[in-house]
Amino acid sequence: MRVLQVLGSSAGGVGRHVGQVVSALSSAGDDVVVAGPAVVRPLVGTDARFEAVEITDRPRVGDVAAVRRLAALGRGADVVHAHGLRAGALAILGVRGLRRAPADGSRRPHVVVTLHNLPVGGRAVRAVSAVLEGVVGRGADVVLGVSPDLVTLATARGARRAELALVPAPRAAAAEDDPAQVRRTRAALGLADDERLLVTVARLAPQKGLGDVVAAARVLAGTPHRFRWVVAGDGPLRGELEADVRASGVPVELLGARDDVGALLAAADAAVSTARWEGQPLWLQEALAHGAAIVATDVGGTGAVVGDAAVLVGAEPASGIGGAVAEAVARLLADDDARAAVRGRARARAAALPTGADVVEQLTAVYAGGATGD
Structure with a gap:
């Protein structure tokens, strides 16, 4: 044909x-x-x-x-x-x-x-x-x-x-999940042993709701959790987001376009999506394959992709997304058993993806x- x-x-x-x-x-x-x-x-x-x-x-x-x-x-x-x-x-x-x-x-x-x-x-x-x-x-x-x-x-x-x-669905490279590789990824980011790594992968565009990353980071900064939130991706809102991060003083880092997204997801304590709409997000499919603990807004086709293998946050009202995401992330970071259960469901879900x-x-x-x- x-x-x-x-x-x-x-x-x-x-x-x-x-x-x-x-x-x-x-x-x-x-x-x-x-x-x-x-x-x-x-x-x-x-x-x-x-x-x-x-x-x-x-x-x-x-x-x-x-x-x-x-x-x-x-x-x-x-x-x-x-x-x-x-x-x-x-x-x-x-x-x-x-x-x-x-x-x-x-x-x-x-x-x-x-x-x-x-x-x-x-x-x-x-x-x-x-x-x-x-x-x-x-x-x-x-x-x-x-x-x-x-x-x-x-x-x-x-x-x-x-x-x-x-x-x-993209398949995870086994080498990226190797504990030694995870340590190297964290070291390359300059993370301390007690810092939690939060990862978002997105084009820096309005649809991805990245202002809510900064809003959520502000809320998380008031909790006992020490964290670094990295955003892999580039796009038209980069300058605006950089200014917002500087003004807020939150531990958010815009990494730009990366070719090691799999390694970042394998090293993440949580993968977080604040998107206002998604189809079937490939990066969340990849996060599932790495057994990441996912927190995501329940928009578009996201729920259909992750099933019960993520913590889903309502996207209404839009003004409350940052706080709701921060609350969900804080609960996962505070409960090792709950985080491990989400990770296990993620790998099982990945095996069922197309x-x-x-x-x-x-x-x-x-x-x-x-x-x-x-």
Whole structure:
């Protein structure tokens, strides 16, 4: 089967997911081509041919050229699988124009769109998103959502078939869990023996609620626990967060982008997510694999990912998230038995998360719908 995977500008998570899908499909024998902005090429790996198509996160004049390019790349494909709302809408507009001569014996490709994010922004952003959601809902043969609320949204927008997308869970490297490696990781961070390590992995963007990391750290600073809270990731809010940390004087350190996230999670006394919305967060899946004690806001698909293997905190009201997170973390740090129980459930949950083979099985069934012929 020839499959065209399409994605737009990606903050990382979508690109890595597409890379996982491409690798799994290629290993299963499918002929996969990836189309997307040149900047995402390193994220999707080298298991498929890459075609540069500039798909940005905002409407622009160049969208017309992108639609034409996707139409050309879609000709001859059995399936066009787009990731994200903008990429999905542009792919549908391109494929919709494909009408082949009867002698060709082929029909337009089956169109699948995976929604990875809930639109975040003001009234104008939401209005544009609603239009694109309608295009995707009515134009795709199948819509996959990485969280239950996105599946519900797709159905409300007219999707003929919508279901929860399986996201392959990253596997933990055994070497990262080695006690000697844990000691080296802590030493590299300059931690004292009695300091607890809290780890958050996130893009420094509004959706991740990182102001609540600082708010929670303020509350924790008033408890007996001596701790260091590190945030691995980069993004547009870095300057603002650095200023907030300096003004607060809390023991929070912004590490920037890291290539040793697994080692950080293996060394963590707790992994903490303060996100305002998540799909199927890959870093929390990785934290489960390392047996981390997780505290997370119960938003989007987070609860579906962690099950009973984390302490979940309500996200309403938003003004109280920092205090609620701090309280949950403090309880875990104060109770070694409770923390050990959460760690044990985390490893068990990780073993039940989807694998690459599970994803291939789902996509094979989704793709098998074939061309619509209309």
